[in-house]
Amino acid sequence: MRDPYEVLGVERSATEQQITSAYRKLAKKHHPDVNPGKKDAEEKFKEIAQAYDLLSDKEKRAKFDRGEIDASGQETAQAQERYGARNFYHRYGDDAGRTKYRADFGEGEVDLDDLDLESIFGSAFRGGRARGFGARDFRGSDFAETEFKVPGANMRYALNVDFIDAAKGAVKRLTLPDGKTLDVTIPPGLKDGQVLRLKGKGQPGFNGGPTGDALIEVNVNPHPRFRREGDDVVIEVPITLKEAILGAKIEVPTLDGTVALTVPANSTTGKRLRLRGRGIKGGHQQVELKVILPSEPEPELAAFLETWSPRHNRNPRDEVGS
Amino acid sequence: MSLIRIDAVVAQFPDLQIGELTGWIERNWVTPDLDQSETWLFADIDVARVRLIYDLRHELDVAEDTMPVMLSLLDQVYDLRRTLKAMSRAIALQPPEVRDAIAAALDAHDLAARFGDRDA
Numbered sequence: 435m436r437d438p439y440e441v442l443g444v445e446r447s448a449t450e451q452q453i454t455s456a457y458r459k460l461a462k463k464h465h466p467d468v469n470p471g472k473k474d475a476e477e478k479f480k481e482i483a484q485a486y487d488l489l490s491d492k493e494k495r496a497k498f499d500r501g502e503i504d505a506s507g508q509e510t511a512q513a514q515e516r517y518g519a520r521n522f523y524h525r526y527g528d529d530a531g532r533t534k535y536r537a538d539f540g541e542g543e544v545d546l547d548d549l550d551l552e553s554i555f556g557s558a559f560r561g562g563r564a565r566g567f568g569a570r571d572f573r574g575s576d577f578a579e580t581e582f583k584v585p586g587a588n589m590r591y592a593l594n595v596d597f598i599d600a601a602k603g604a605v606k607r608l609t610l611p612d613g614k615t616l617d618v619t620i621p622p623g624l625k626d627g628q629v630l631r632l633k634g635k636g637q638p639g640f641n642g643g644p645t646g647d648a649l650i651e652v653n654v655n656p657h658p659r660f661r662r663e664g665d666d667v668v669i670e671v672p673i674t675l676k677e678a679i680l681g682a683k684i685e686v687p688t689l690d691g692t693v694a695l696t697v698p699a700n701s702t703t704g705k706r707l708r709l710r711g712r713g714i715k716g717g718h719q720q721v722e723l724k725v726i727l728p729s730e731p732e733p734e735l736a737a738f739l740e741t742w743s744p745r746h747n748r749n750p751r752d753e754v755g756s
Numbered sequence: 757m758s759l760i761r762i763d764a765v766v767a768q769f770p771d772l773q774i775g776e777l778t779g780w781i782e783r784n785w786v787t788p789d790l791d792q793s794e795t796w797l798f799a800d801i802d803v804a805r806v807r808l809i810y811d812l813r814h815e816l817d818v819a820e821d822t823m824p825v826m827l828s829l830l831d832q833v834y835d836l837r838r839t840l841k842a843m844s845r846a847i848a849l850q851p852p853e854v855r856d857a858i859a860a861a862l863d864a865h866d867l868a869a870r871f872g873d874r875d876a
Contacts, residue, residue: 458815458816458817461811461815461816462812462816462818465808465811465812465816467808467811467830468830470833470834470837471837520807521800521803521804521807522804522807522808523801523804523805523807523808524834525804526800526801526804526805527830527833527834527837528834528837528838528841529801529838532801532834532838534787534801534802535787535801535805535831535834536831536835585860585863586860587853587856587857587860588853588856588860589853589856590852590853590856637857643860646856646860
């Protein structure tokens with residue numbers, strides 16, 4: 435709580451009359467119902483009212499001057515009721531369904547919902563031009579002005595980009611509805627839904643205003659094998675049972691062609707191997723292994739397993755608790 | 757919404773007499789509903805308006821003959837705000853190109869910042 439003399443802008447030696455007059459001036463200016471839409475008006479008004487409550491009470495003012503109470507200790511129950519929990523009128527004023535206390539605009543009963551928009555915006559609604567609120571359409575309305583420049587509208591387009599183009603960057607040609615083309619540079623690592631802004635590629639300005647921008651929302655098509663996790667690229671690679679147990683050197687696809695990858699012995703499904711720097715903008719590629727069993731019967735393998743007693747006879751279901 | 761009678765309204769103020777409040781009703785500053793037995797019934801919005809008039813008359817010493825002008829201007833401000841809100845809702849329902857065109861025209865007027873509520 436600020437110093438009440440400071441709030442009201444009066445000297446410490448101010449007379450009662452000076453204090454009252456300062457309070458009335460400030461409270462009129464900051465009354466929340468007279469300032470709809472000003473978010474801090476209520477707080478400001480309460481502060482002024484509380485400062486006045488303290489300074490208009492001789493006894494409290496004297497106590498405050500002697501330092502016996504401070505500015506925050508003076509919020510009376512009366513002030514609370516008057517300004518704290520109060521339902522201000524402005525909370526109803528903006529209510530769309532309000533039927534009471536309509537302004538009389540001078541034509542007897544005016545139904546605002548039907549008439550007001552046109553009476554206020556005038557020919558803006560009558561021109562029917564595709565330009566909407568262009569300068570010409572504003573003429574004749576209450577907001578008419580002689581001349582003003584209007585920047586061109588921004589144009590919005592959608593562009594589909596393949597996963598690899600979005601990851602590595604590319605230049606894509608966009609054909610506009612009017613037949614013109616636009617070359618769009620896709621920066622490496624572009625994300626699905628990202629909007630690119632091409633300055634000055636929108637609609638021309640009106641009356642000498644600057645040209646608008648082209649806003650291009652880019653949708654990244656999913657890739658059948660690659661997917662993205664941050665700047666890492668993840669791919670699932672199937673391996674045979676033999677490769678999983680004995681280890682192997684296999685070829686895996688990356689954003690830049692295939693590379694050789696060593697699968698260590700005893701690699702199970704779900705194990706991730708990292709190819710350093712093969713992801714997006716310095717990210718890595720994660721190779722997720724998936725062990726595929728032989729699709730045709732393997733009698734020798736089955737016969738071997740019949741006689742095989744594992745050295746580590748752990749039940750894997752014990753680890754997941756089911 | 758609760759409806760209350762005139763005596764319950766004046767009881768909320770330290771120094772407001774029924775006679776004075778009746779005078780405000782007669783001047784149409786505040787317009788509570790009348791029920792079948794000709795009793796004034798005040799809705800929340802009416803009580804809030806009485807508080808506003810009370811502030812202006814009792815606390816802030818606004819002269820009686822200034823009040824009609826002030827209340828009329830206030831009613832016009834609130835109605836204009838309602839109209840603008842209806843406009844913004846209508847604009848919000850338009851396709852992006854239309855909204856951009858309107859925003860650009862408002863920018864030229866330096867009005868956009870005041871009306872707010874539009875994405876950058």
